[in-house]
Amino acid sequence: MLLAADVGNTNVVFALFEGREIRARWRIATDPRRTGDEYAVWLLQLLQIEGVAREDITQLIFASVVPRANHNLTVLAEKYFGKTPIIAGQGDAAWPFAIDVDQPSSLGADRALNILAAHEKYGGDLIVVDFGTATKFEAIDFNGTYKGGIIAPGINLSLDALVGKTAKLPRIAIRAPDDTSVIGRNTEDQMLIGVFWAHVAMMEGLIARMREEIGRPAKVVATGGLAILFDQKTDIFDYVDADLTIEGLAILAEKVGG
Structure with missing residues (x-):
């Protein structure tokens, strides 16, 4: 079996694979100070629950x-599983696609995995939208080449800035509004409209501009924790694939072998 971990700015997602099939997945808050021993105490219990030795x-x-998490995850792999881990984007696990941008080395691992998995699963010209701490857009051509993208503040970052920089606005939960009205009748509704529909408008507008610039039909793949939420209120996505990033790790591990 393959044990994969995707370390994001907010959460670490672990997934247990049999082939490309996800058998189990677990999530823990990202903390660069968390040691390999601490990961092991948590993870080995979860594996035991799944009946996996x-x-x-x-x-x-x-x-x-x-980057600070890499050492602790390597300790986890070597000390508790007796394996040298594959580090995505390094050595034999270098990205197996062309990166046609000004600074190829600056491409984040999460974005690269989305590019790899989206091309492998869906083919053709693609736009991948990943709703995470930041909302990221990737342009991928029909050869699988990464052509560039966009990084925008995520919806929760926008809400944090709005609440943090004002004295009286309350903390609200991000959810899909009950209707399509963009004229709020109270403070909470006005804030939800401001962050939710503004994000939808930004997303739809940028995707339209990207499609125009690409000049060919491009399928849109949405991923990330909030993709399903936005899918309720827009028809711009061709596919919603919550596991795209972690599946990219399984695809890369398969290509590396061993």
Whole structure:
């Protein structure tokens, strides 16, 4: 079995794969100070619940946008599983697609995994939208080449800035509004309209501009924790694939072998 971990700015997602099939997944808050021993205490209990022994793990692969976490995950792999982990984007696990941008080395691991998995699963010209701490847009041509993208503040970052920089506005929960009205009748509704529909308008507008610039029909793939939420209120997505990033790790591990 393959144990994969995607370290984002907010959460670490672990997934247990049999082939490309996800058998189990777990999520823990990202903390660069969390040691390999701490990961092990938590993770080995979860594996036991699934009826999986540590000896059943034959391969480990990690991707991280938090460099300080790499050492602790490597300790986890070597000390508790007796394996040298594959680090996505490094060595034999270098990205297996062309990166046609000014600074190829600046491409984040999470974005690269989305590019890899989207091309493998859907083909053709693609726009991938990942709703995370930041909302990221990727343009991928029919050869799988990464052509560039966009990084925008995520909806929760926008809400944090709005609440944090004002004295009286309350903290509200992000959800899909009850209707399509953009004229709020109270403060909470006005704030929800401001952050939710503004994000939808931004997303739809940028995707339209990207499609025009690409000049060919491009399918739109949405991923990330809030993709399903936005899918309720827009028809711009061709596919919603919540597991795209973590599946990219399984695809990369398969290509590396071992």
